[in-house]
Structures are given as C-alpha cells and as structure tokens.
Amino acid sequence: MSERFDAIVIGAGQAGPSLAVRLAHGGCKTALIERKAVGGTCVNNGCIPTKTLIASARAAHVARRGGDYGVTIEAPIRVDMAQVKRRKDAVVGASIDNLTRWLGDTAGLTLIHGHARFESPRTVRVGERMLAAEQFFINVGGRASVPAMPGLADVPYFTNATIMHVDFLPEHLLIVGGSYIGLEFAQMYRRFGSRVSVIEMGPGLIGREDEDVAVAIQAILEAEGIAFRLNAECVAVARRDNGVALRLNCAEEPREIAGSHLLLAVGREPNTGDLGLEKAGVATDTRGYIVVDDQLRTNVPGIWALGDANGRGAFTHTSYNDYEIVAANLLDGASRRVTDRIPTYALFVDPPLGRAGMTLREVRASGRKALEATMPMTRVGRARERGETLGFMRVLVDAETQRILGAALLGIEGDEVVHTLLDAMYADVPYTLIQRAVHIHPTVAEFIPTLLGSFHPLP
Numbered sequence: 260m261s262e263r264f265d266a267i268v269i270g271a272g273q274a275g276p277s278l279a280v281r282l283a284h285g286g287c288k289t290a291l292i293e294r295k296a297v298g299g300t301c302v303n304n305g306c307i308p309t310k311t312l313i314a315s316a317r318a319a320h321v322a323r324r325g326g327d328y329g330v331t332i333e334a335p336i337r338v339d340m341a342q343v344k345r346r347k348d349a350v351v352g353a354s355i356d357n358l359t360r361w362l363g364d365t366a367g368l369t370l371i372h373g374h375a376r377f378e379s380p381r382t383v384r385v386g387e388r389m390l391a392a393e394q395f396f397i398n399v400g401g402r403a404s405v406p407a408m409p410g411l412a413d414v415p416y417f418t419n420a421t422i423m424h425v426d427f428l429p430e431h432l433l434i435v436g437g438s439y440i441g442l443e444f445a446q447m448y449r450r451f452g453s454r455v456s457v458i459e460m461g462p463g464l465i466g467r468e469d470e471d472v473a474v475a476i477q478a479i480l481e482a483e484g485i486a487f488r489l490n491a492e493c494v495a496v497a498r499r500d501n502g503v504a505l506r507l508n509c510a511e512e513p514r515e516i517a518g519s520h521l522l523l524a525v526g527r528e529p530n531t532g533d534l535g536l537e538k539a540g541v542a543t544d545t546r547g548y549i550v551v552d553d554q555l556r557t558n559v560p561g562i563w564a565l566g567d568a569n570g571r572g573a574f575t576h577t578s579y580n581d582y583e584i585v586a587a588n589l590l591d592g593a594s595r596r597v598t599d600r601i602p603t604y605a606l607f608v609d610p611p612l613g614r615a616g617m618t619l620r621e622v623r624a625s626g627r628k629a630l631e632a633t634m635p636m637t638r639v640g641r642a643r644e645r646g647e648t649l650g651f652m653r654v655l656v657d658a659e660t661q662r663i664l665g666a667a668l669l670g671i672e673g674d675e676v677v678h679t680l681l682d683a684m685y686a687d688v689p690y691t692l693i694q695r696a697v698h699i700h701p702t703v704a705e706f707i708p709t710l711l712g713s714f715h716p717l718p
C-alpha cells in the first residue's frame with residue numbers, strides 16, 4: 260500500500276523546503292524527502308560554510324596587515340583551525356536547526372528521511388515506504404565531479420564536501436581546478452597559512468569570465484603567494500610518503516607537482532543518476548541534467564525540476580528563484596519564466612567579483628553597438644581609505660537603447676555594489692537615470708554614477 264500525498268518534494272535544497280511549506284500552507288498534504296541534511300549543498304558544504312571560513316581567513320589576513328593601518332600585533336598571527344571549524348560548524352548548525360524547526364512547525368508537511376527513487380510517474384520509493392502523489396517537485400541538486408584519473412582511487416583527496424571536516428592546517432594544498440570553487444578555497448587556505456598550488460588545464464583561470472578579469476584575479480592571488488600552473492592537465496595521481504603527487508600533461512616543466520593534500524574542484528554534476536527517472540519517463544540531457552521548459556516543467560505532466568539539477572542555474576539564488584517561479588505559476592495564477600531572470604553571481608575571493616548580465620566577450624559576440632566604461636579601484640576613495648585598492652569596475656551598455664548589458668565589479672564590496680546595476684537592468688531603465696542619481700559619500704557605490712558618465716564606444 261502506498262501512502263498518498265497531494266505533492267511530494269524530493270530534496271531539501273534551496274527550492275524544496277520553501278516550496279514544500281508554501282504547498283502545505285496552500286492546503287496540500289505535502290511530503291519533503293531528504294536523504295542527508297536539510298539545507299542541501301548551500302547550507303552544509305557550499306555557500307554558508309565557505310563564506311564562514313572565508314570570514315576567518317580574512318580576519319587572519321587583516322591581522323597580518325595590521326601594521327599597514329598602524330595597528331601593532333606583537334605575536335605572529337596563527338590560525339587555530341579547530342576553532343575555525345567549530346565556528347563554521349556553529350553557523351551551519353544554526354541554519355540547519357532553524358530550517359528543521361520551520362519545516363517541523365508547518366502543518367500539513369511531513370519531512371521524510373531517506374533516498375527517493377521513482378517507481379512510476381506517480382510513485383516514489385523511500386526504503387520500505389511507497390509514496391504516491393499527483394505532483395512531484397525534484398530538487399536534488401548536484402555534487403562535486405570526480406574525474407576518472409589513474410591513481411585517484413589509491414590516494415586520499417578532498418571535495419568541497421569532505422574538506423568541511425578539516426580541522427588542521429594542510430602543509431601544501433594542491434587544488435585541481437582554477438574556477439569559482441577552487442579559487443575561493445585557494446585564497447582561504449593560503450590565508451590560513453598553507454602553501455597552495457592551483458592546477459588548471461585551461462590557458463587561464465575561470466574560463467567563463469573576461470580575460471582581463473581572470474588575469475587581475477590571478478595577479479591578486481599570486482601576490483598573496485598562491486602558485487598557479489595553467490595549461491596543465493592532471494593525468495595521474497600517486498601517493499607519496501607525506502602526501503600526493505600529480506603528473507601533469509603540459510608544455511612546461513616540471514611535469515610533476517607534489518603536495519601534502521589534494522582538493523578536487525573540477526566541476527559539478529547533477530544527482531539524477533540514482534533517482535529512477537527512467538521509470539518516471541523524465542528526460543535528461545547528455546550530462547544528466549533534467550530537461551525543463553521555461554516554467555520548469557519536465558516532459559512528464561505533474562513533474563517539475565528545480566535548482567542545479569535542471570541545469571538552468573548553479574546558484575542558491577537561481578534555485579530559490581525556481582521555487583518562486585513554480586509557486587507563483589501554480590498557486591498564484593502567474594506566468595513567470597526562467598528567462599525573465601538576469602544572470603548574476605559573485606566570486607567570493609577578496610576582493611570579490613560581482614557580476615551581472617553579459618561579459619565583454621558576450622557583448623562583442625552579440626554584434627551590437629555597445630559602450631564600455633571602466634575604472635580602477637585606485638580611483639575609489641572608499642577603497643583608498645580602507646587600503647584595499649585592488650581590482651577594477653566595468654560596465655557595458657547598449658549604445659542605442661542605453662540599457663545596461665553587463666557589469667563586472669572586481670573590488671571591495673563589488674558583490675554588493677553590483678546590485679545597483681542589476682536593479683537598473685530589472686527596471687529596464689536607461690543608464691542615464693542612474694548616472695544622475697546621488698549616492699552616499701564615501702562609498703564604493705558612490706562611483707557608479709561617475710563610472711556611467713565615462714563611456715566610450717566598444718572597439
């Protein structure tokens with residue numbers, strides 16, 4: 260006999276809990292199934308713990324720079340990694356507790372622990388239990404990809420999930436992958452006191468960003484002592500007496516690099532392989548992402564897919580927005596769409612990169628007439644006052660419509676300030692409106708109107 264629900268949500272990531280609560284409040288008898296900890300990647304081994312660890316790393320960095328500000332610290336700066344981990348665990352634990360309490364307090368919502376697999380388009384199995392519903396919402400997220408590299412099975416390595424258990428200082432951390440996740444960990448561990456080497460097979464870091472942005476970030480990280488090997492593909496890994504060694508396929512010597520510990524940060528893959536999607540008839544693409552339409556419906560009526568698993572976003576805010584879209588369309592009679600969303604995200608190295616809309620490369624490829632404005636952070640008074648003048652800001656606008664096309668703000672508060680431009684993009688107003696706005700002095704955002712007054716045609 261199967262237990263009947265009106266709606267079943269699989270995965271308590273960034274969309275699932277809010278959707279489950281919303282459905283339950285709407286009178287649906289709802290089940291939320293989670294196989295690990297509620298909160299998914301973001302809460303347990305993604306955004307929240309990494310940004311908490313980054314805060315500890317920054318504290319160490321600022322303490323070491325105390326002398327620049329006239330602050331004398333007599334003893335050498337040491338990082339207590341056990342305390343760093345305890346602090347991270349406390350922040351994560353509080354988030355899990357709040358979420359668990361919220362779900363538990365919601366009438367009409369049942370939280371079920373276990374791994375869900377479809378048995379048919381209208382049933383899932385969780386252990387011995389068979390659950391049936393007319394509507395299913397898949398929010399199963401993703402996990403770190405582990406490449407099929409010879410020797411990897413014989414050496415210990417970290418992913419973004421297992422490195423969360425570290426309460427000691429790795430002597431020399433090798434990080435395979437020079438993109439968003441790899442770089443955040445690289446700077447964090449360097450600031451904790453580890454030697455850090457990043458190995459990237461591409462010709463530059465963060466291949467999705469414009470080259471000058473990636474080069475500037477590399478220079479910032481190199482200045483902190485992080486070593487980079489670009490154009491270097493890891494082809495094999497082997498155990499060494501006191502750590503691991505990676506064999507590289509690259510033009511430059513040395514073709515081997517050894518370290519005490521290894522972190523793999525080579526990309527993510529969706530948790531869709533063990534979900535019984537074939538029994539439900541739900542289509543996936545060649546990489547396993549669930550195919551959805553602009554309103555997040557799968558090819559099977561009554562089944563939606565939200566969050567990283569649908570390949571339409573790779574962030575907490577995109578997953579949460581998926582929830583908003585589905586809830587609004589289903590419960591409020593709206594017709595919201597994924598394509599209404601403007602791409603935006605941040606890379607939380609220090610200083611951070613705040614991004615919105617198109618890159619320079621994408622604008623050029625679009626063939627439209629565009630204007631560009633750039634400003635080094637050295638011009639920003641707030642940055643000078645804080646003694647943190649690394650980076651630059653770029654804004655791109657359409658020469659004909661005067662609409663903002665994209666922005667890359669690499670500099671202190673870039674992750675916050677970018678929202679002034681993002682909101683203007685959502686409001687669909689000409690940039691001249693923001694150019695005439697009066698912003699607070701002395702802030703970084705104060706310079707956005709000035710920046711918008713310095714456009715030149717994009718060659």
Ligand SMILES: Cc1cc2nc3c(=O)[nH]c(=O)nc-3n(C[C@H](O)[C@H](O)[C@H](O)COP(=O)(O)OP(=O)(O)OC[C@H]3O[C@@H](n4cnc5c(N)ncnc54)[C@H](O)[C@@H]3O)c2cc1C
Binds near residue numbers: 275307375399440530
């Ligand atoms: C190191 C790191 C740092 C990040 N930092 C940021 C950041 O700063 N900002 C940002 O926006 N994004 C960040 N991200 C990305 C962000 O964490 C994800 O985009 C987000 O968590 C995706 O949410 P989701 O809802 O798709 O699923 P997830 O959060 O991945 O949750 C999916 C849940 O489903 C469960 N599940 C899976 N399969 C089943 C099953 N068959 N049965 C039951 N339960 C199942 C999983 O256990 C998991 O709890 C980061 C990611 C990483 C790895």
